[in-house]
Amino acid sequence: xxxxxxxxxxxxxxxxxxxxxxxxxxxxxxxxxxxxxxxxxxxxxxxxxxxxxxxxxxxxxxxxxxxxxxxxxxxxxxxxxxxxxxxxxxxxxxxxxxxxxxxxxxxxxxxxxxxxxxxxxxxxxxxxxxxxxxxxxxxxxxxxxxxxxxxxxxxxxxxxxxxxxxxxxxxxxxxxxxxxxxxxxxxxxxxxxxxxxxxxxxxxxxxxxxxxxxxxxxxxxxxxxxxxxxxxxxxxxxxxxxxxxxxxxxxxxxxxxxxxxxxxxxxxxxxxxxxxxxxxxxxxxxxxxxxxxx
Numbered sequence: 001x002x003x004x005x006x007x008x009x010x011x012x013x014x015x016x017x018x019x020x021x022x023x024x025x026x027x028x029x030x031x032x033x034x035x036x037x038x039x040x041x042x043x044x045x046x047x048x049x050x051x052x053x054x055x056x057x058x059x060x061x062x063x064x065x066x067x068x069x070x071x072x073x074x075x076x077x078x079x080x081x082x083x084x085x086x087x088x089x090x091x092x093x094x095x096x097x098x099x100x101x102x103x104x105x106x107x108x109x110x111x112x113x114x115x116x117x118x119x120x121x122x123x124x125x126x127x128x129x130x131x132x133x134x135x136x137x138x139x140x141x142x143x144x145x146x147x148x149x150x151x152x153x154x155x156x157x158x159x160x161x162x163x164x165x166x167x168x169x170x171x172x173x174x175x176x177x178x179x180x181x182x183x184x185x186x187x188x189x190x191x192x193x194x195x196x197x198x199x200x201x202x203x204x205x206x207x208x209x210x211x212x213x214x215x216x217x218x219x220x221x222x223x224x225x226x227x228x229x230x231x232x233x234x235x236x237x238x239x240x241x242x243x244x245x246x247x248x249x250x251x252x253x254x255x256x257x258x259x260x261x262x263x264x265x266x267x268x269x270x271x272x273x274x275x276x277x278x279x280x281x282x283x284x285x286x287x288x289x290x291x292x293x294x
Contacts, residue, residue, distance in 0.1 A: 002031050002204075004041045011048030018134055019045045019073065020056040022127055024063035027175040030206040035063065043067030056130045059084045060123065078130040079123070086130040088112075093119050095190035103129055103146075108139040112146050117156045117168070118185040125149075154286055156182065159293070164271025165193070167292060170278040171285040174202045176212045179278055180219060186276045187223035193272030194226035198265065198288060200279020201232035209234055217241030227251045227268065231261050232283060258284070262291025 001007050011019075024039045032038045046055050047070040055071045058064045059079035068075055078086035088101040097117040103110050103126070114121055125146050132142040151157055154172040161167060170182050179202060186195050197220055205212050217238035220228050228251065230239050239252040255261025265288070269275060275292070279285035 001041055004032075004037070005044070007041060007044035008048055011045060016045075016049065016053060018054050018056060018131055019049045019071070020127055020131060021045055021058065021061075021064050021067065022124065023058060023061050023177065024067070025175065025177040026205065026208060026212065027177075029208050030204040033206065039063045039067055043070050046071035046073070049073035054134050056127065056134065058123065058127065076130055076134060078126040080126075084126075086126055086133055088122050088126055091119065091122055093188055097185050097189040101125075103139070103143070105129065105133050105139055105142075107133065110139050110143040112143060114146065115149060116151050117158075117189075118181055119188075120181040120185075121156075154289075156185070159289070161269075161292060163269070165269040165273040165275060166191075167289055168274060168276045169286070169289050170276060171200075171289060172281065174200070174278050174280045174283075176202060176205070176215065179216055182276055182278050183216070183219055183223060183225070186274060187225065189274065191272065191274045193270055193274065195224075196227045196229070196265070196269065196273060196275045197225050198229040198231075198261070198275060198277040198285070199235045199238060200230070200283030200285040201234040203280040203282050210237055213238040214241040217243075218245045221245035221247040227253070229253050229255065229261055229265055231255050231258065231279070231285065231288070235279070258287035259291050262288050265292060 021042050046067050049071050051072045053073040055073045055075045057068045057075050057077045059077040059081050077084045080088050087104045091101040093099050098114055099119050099122050100113040103112050129142050154169050157169040159167040213234045218241050221242040243249050277285050277288055
């Protein structure tokens, strides 16, 4: 969804039995202007469900809950709240960045250990579990599905380089929510070496672009990331914000192109270092990953 009306049209075409909005946040602000407009556009899914369909509602997301009022369908809630019908408790983020939790459903519970990185993927796992529950899957099958899931290419994908450093390839796309989650995941991991963040610009943020990138820079500094590399003028603003927030200027480096950036990273990294690489699709940060691999 990039513009109002697109999801309404898709609902007319698909006539969905289940409708799920994972979250609502600041993305596509260039065309949508603000989060309120994004919420209304995403909420077209709930509004487009017929009465005998089901809306799967993330109870932890205030904006999603607000849009749920637009639906005629029955509602199933999921989240970490005790009020959620599909819920997670006893959430624990392990030292390798993966999460485990207890899944509770009206038809039973199960202990889940995810293979994907990041606490934010607990919410995604609950969304999938809610869909499985509505399709009458036994909780044992839901557990097996969640635990066997592996991330798609370029979505928090772990790649061990021949020299020993580990790349976290999250170059599929980026927005302020996903970039924050990725950096927080790296910061929470127990790694033998240093933590390095490599960011390209987050695009389509309109008038919020500068503030969003500055917030990312302050986060990099606050979480004590060891080195920050950037490609793009907006990510350069993030670097300046990181320095202003106390990060050593010598640990912030920009690149003129992908290969130059990859070469600069290669001269720095050692065995045991973890390198998170992320940016909007238009920044093609996967070329940095390819440069490091080659």
